[in-house]
Amino acid sequence: MSHPAAAPLTDPLAILDIAGLLSEEERDIQQAVAELLADRARPHIPDWFENHTFPRDLVPELGKLGLLGMHLTGYGCAGTDATSYGLACLELEAADSGLRSFVSVQGSLSMFSIWRYGSEDQKREWLPRLAAGEAIGCFGLTESDFGSNPAGMRTHAVRDGKDWILNGEKMWITDGGMADVATVWARTDEGVRGFLVPRGTPGFSTRDIHNKLSLRASVTSELMFDDVRLPDSARLPEAEGLRAPLSCLDEARFGILFGAIGAGRDSLQAALSYADTRVQFDRPISGFQLTQKKLADMTISLGNSMLLALHLARLKEAGTLRPEQISMGKLNNVRAAAAIAHECRTILGGSGITDEYSPLRHALNLEAVMTYEGTAEIHTLTIGRALTGRAAFQG
Numbered sequence: 001m002s003h004p005a006a007a008p009l010t011d012p013l014a015i016l017d018i019a020g021l022l023s024e025e026e027r028d029i030q031q032a033v034a035e036l037l038a039d040r041a042r043p044h045i046p047d048w049f050e051n052h053t054f055p056r057d058l059v060p061e062l063g064k065l066g067l068l069g070m071h072l073t074g075y076g077c078a079g080t081d082a083t084s085y086g087l088a089c090l091e092l093e094a095a096d097s098g099l100r101s102f103v104s105v106q107g108s109l110s111m112f113s114i115w116r117y118g119s120e121d122q123k124r125e126w127l128p129r130l131a132a133g134e135a136i137g138c139f140g141l142t143e144s145d146f147g148s149n150p151a152g153m154r155t156h157a158v159r160d161g162k163d164w165i166l167n168g169e170k171m172w173i174t175d176g177g178m179a180d181v182a183t184v185w186a187r188t189d190e191g192v193r194g195f196l197v198p199r200g201t202p203g204f205s206t207r208d209i210h211n212k213l214s215l216r217a218s219v220t221s222e223l224m225f226d227d228v229r230l231p232d233s234a235r236l237p238e239a240e241g242l243r244a245p246l247s248c249l250d251e252a253r254f255g256i257l258f259g260a261i262g263a264g265r266d267s268l269q270a271a272l273s274y275a276d277t278r279v280q281f282d283r284p285i286s287g288f289q290l291t292q293k294k295l296a297d298m299t300i301s302l303g304n305s306m307l308l309a310l311h312l313a314r315l316k317e318a319g320t321l322r323p324e325q326i327s328m329g330k331l332n333n334v335r336a337a338a339a340i341a342h343e344c345r346t347i348l349g350g351s352g353i354t355d356e357y358s359p360l361r362h363a364l365n366l367e368a369v370m371t372y373e374g375t376a377e378i379h380t381l382t383i384g385r386a387l388t389g390r391a392a393f394q395g
């Protein structure tokens with residue numbers, strides 16, 4: 001059988017017929033997200049990245065499409081399955097990690113913390129507005145001296161009559177500077193507790209971080225709490241101990257393990273398209289064996305990431321997904337996407353260092369993605385603990 005020259009595959013995942021593993025509804029949701037972003041985001045991303053801008057006016061549109069808290073039920077949330085949420089994250093991050101970050105933090109960290117641990121009044125007050133994109137939420141766990149080890153946090157809340165007085169700082173908080181409400185984790189005499197701190201509460205201030213070389217189309221901020229007085233009704237009543245914030249991280253990490261595939265896929269699409277038309281030594285560079293080896297290896301890696309993600313999504317839907325499985329997905333898929341983005345940049349040659357092509361931007365973004373929501377080392381040790389029964393986080 002002869003194999004005439006054909007047009008390059010525009011979707012490298014098509015080689016594995018991944019779409020055939022999805023329901024019609026899941027495919028429709030993925031398509032709807034891709035269409036919104038093609039029109040409203042993709043043409044502007046180089047500019048947002050260059051100018052350190054998050055497109056705030058896009059937020060209500062994300063809400064209208066049901067992407068904010070989309071895997072949660074009730075209170076205006078879309079209530080989709082985990083796979084659909086993952087696919088939405090994939091398309092968002094194919095555009096830019098900053099957009100997926102926004103949806104992760106809003107839905108999986110801010111909204112999930114309220115949905116899972118909040119009072120009925122807190123849910124009614126915040127969830128419908130957060131789902132619609134009329135309000136923005138953030139999640140403050142990390143501190144400047146306690147990133148990988150949040151158990152050491154210094155931010156603390158003490159009872160004062162019926163109120164609480166909150167003092168401390170949180171660092172590296174996505175959307176902190178524009179959030180209407182912050183979920184803040186603090187040490188108390190009773191253990192770690194979560195509090196909802198609305199913007200404008202006296203003593204609560206924020207400062208944005210402006211000198212990032214990664215995730216530039218995203219707001220990252222410091223949160224400061226100076227004798228912030230909060231009623232007990234601001235406390236998340238069901239949240240007790242560090243396992244509460246760590247369970248929120250499980251939700252966000254799940255979105256990231258899909259999102260990273262989007263950054264890898266978009267990089268690979270850019271490289272495939274460029275290699276098809278770029279001519280050196282009188283032939284398209286896609287005809288060179290070394291280029292084909294790069295493309296083939298990256299396609300295998302991307303396909304493996306996707307199959308892993310879909311397996312984890314089905315486990316989540318069955319209610320059996322465990323933290324160490326999420327660690328495997330986050331570690332593998334972010335690492336794979338970062339390697340793909342770097343390799344795609346090489347195929348683009350000198351053009352690849354300009355903002356005309358996405359791979360280097362994705363590679364830069366993935367540096368932050370590799371670090372936040374648990375660094376590669378922390379996920380390695382989480383898998384190691386599951387394998388050996390021994391925690392190696394502390395010397």
Ligand code: TGC
Binds near residue numbers: 378
């Ligand atoms: P450890 O003793 O292992 O556990 C304390 C309690 O928590 C429970 N637990 C979990 N529960 C649910 N899900 C998980 N993944 C859990 N991991 C632990 C555990 O069962 C225990 O419960 P209990 O009832 O027995 O008290 O805690 P440890 O202090 O030894 O920490 C373990 C370690 C290192 C894995 C944890 O501290 C960790 O994950 N560190 C990484 C911190 C991190 O990922 N921070 C992320 C901040 S948020 C962020 O980055 C947002 S970026 C968003 C964006 O822009 O997209």
Ligand code: FAD
Binds near residue numbers: 139173381393394
């Ligand atoms: P450190 O914990 O100081 O780690 C430094 C290095 O030491 C890493 O390589 C790490 O893997 C390694 N290391 C640490 N402990 C161990 C160990 N036991 N064994 C081996 N190696 C170890 N946090 C929030 O709470 N909310 C947010 O919204 C949020 N958004 C973020 C957005 C961005 C853009 C970034 C960059 C971070 C964000 N973070 C957020 C914080 C993020 O979760 C932390 O940066 C991350 O957990 C790592 O903490 P750290 O930066 O303090 O690094």
